[in-house]
Amino acid sequence: MWRRYIFLLSLLTLHLTACQDDEENYPSIITEFVDVLSNADGRLIRFTTDHGQTYQVTNSIDGFDPNAVYRAVCGYVPEEDSYATIYQLLNVALLRDSTLVLRHDPIRLHSVWSAGSYINMQLAPLGQGGRQYWGYAIDSITPRHVHLSLHHDQHGDPTSYTQNVYASIYVKHIEGYHAGDSISLAISTFDGIRHYTFVP
DSSP: OHHHHHHHHHHHHHHHHHTGGGOTTOOOOEEEEEEEEEOTTSOEEEEEETTSOEEEEOSOOOOSOTTOEEEEEEEEEEOGGGEEEEEEEEEOEEOOBOGGGOOBOOBEEEEEEEETTEEEEEEEOEESSOOOEEEEEEEEEETTEEEEEEEEEOTTOOOOEEOOEEEEEEGGGSTTOOTTOEEEEEEEETTEEEEEEEOO
8 A cells, every 4th residue: 555655646746747837836845755654544644854844744645554654755845834745755665784684786876865863875776676675784883883784685686777766774773873973884886885974
């Protein structure tokens, strides 16, 4: 059901974009990584951005698991009194500790950044729609610094065309991490290892 609503909301976004030329006052959509909360009926009721701003959802979007938190890329328009209307919602993979099954199959990537308590990524793996596996590995921990690497298992999916994957690491779930520590992340790409360092 979650995937069905991602598809429907993506179609809604495309429709609204197509109508942009016809509407002089088309709203400016803000796109951010967020945590979205559903209520007991499986309807989205509010979301919080990585910068700590919380909005109540004005439009009715249901079909989700009850009382659940989803990680998503959200396109929204803020209203008065901390309300917002959602126009787009795309799934974000919340990565887990995969140290025991670590693979470094190369990928392409668009961007990596830190915001709030997350390290966020827009990845561009090659494939044919097969299932690939993602996570992170704890390579080492030194005083006040945690060394991570991205776990990527191509899992036999042929490297044919570029796909789009959004992913996040919740730094407070990293074993051995303490507030104020710096975190480095190594990602294997087709052009070599890329290194990023953050202080969340």
